[in-house]
Amino acid sequence: MKMRHCKKCRSYTLEERCKKCGAETTTPHPPRFSPQDPYGKYRRKLKMEIWRKMDEL
Numbered sequence: 001m002k003m004r005h006c007k008k009c010r011s012y013t014l015e016e017r018c019k020k021c022g023a024e025t026t027t028p029h030p031p032r033f034s035p036q037d038p039y040g041k042y043r044r045k046l047k048m049e050i051w052r053k054m055d056e057l
């Protein structure tokens with residue numbers, strides 16, 4: 001079991017749903033690092049597109 005976080009009421013729990021507000025919880029842990037990142041190319045491409053759009057504004 002991993003700790004989970006409710007973004008609605010900002011509480012931590014081990015359940016899939018928050019006991020306080022009933023919202024769905026997410027994992028607060030970052031994804032595992034891998035030097036052989038198969039999706040790194042796509043993430044970098046998306047990041048560059050977002051930066052370009054921000055510069056246009």
